[in-house]
Amino acid sequence: AQKVTQAQTEISVVEKEDVTLDCVYETRDTTYYLFWYKQPPSGELVFLIRRNSFDEQNEISGRYSWNFQKSTSSFNFTITASQVVDSAVYFCALSEADSGAGSYQLTFGKGTKLSVIP
């Protein structure tokens, strides 16, 4: 069974501070995908990044960066110079590459609510 743990329920930072959201996962598969999604107050779930289990390269996209470490089963997300528009709930998710049902299933963490204070 797969499991995703986001230990931080809520985080508050002051604008322009850096913040890291933690994600730890469990899976018995050797091939899997990891994701981060953002859910602003409007409710829509916005895809941010997908990482293949074979690709441990860190990625940077503007103010966002992701640190994938298989040795610690972690896929952490850092926002640099946070802005008020970053306020949202962030979900980490895991899917096995083949669930055996001809599809794949996403397992979500419980989410981390980030509040950026002006």
Add this chain to the structure above:
Amino acid sequence: SAVISQKPSRDICQRGTSLTIQCQVDSQVTMMFWYRQQPGQSLTLIATANQGSEATYESGFVIDKFPISRPNLTFSTLTVSNMSPEDSSIYLCSVDRQNTDTQYFGPGTRLTVL
């Protein structure tokens, strides 16, 4: 990414009634997924809907309560039947467009049951 729309965006319903939520995608997709997000909670998969076959339901969800239709490759509906206040949630559909192994989500339907 896929352009996905849902109708209605929100609704307030009375106990015992049913609501049908529509999900429309701007291109053909093989699989569509329906999720429920209860207040302050994470997302839980309700079912996977393939065109031309019955939906596959996850443990804890049954067809009588959440009937799903998938008449073509761009459209699906989820009905929440005989609603109770416990059904108050955000319902989201998602698709894997172009078989990218990435699910893209619709804007969600925010349902309140009184």
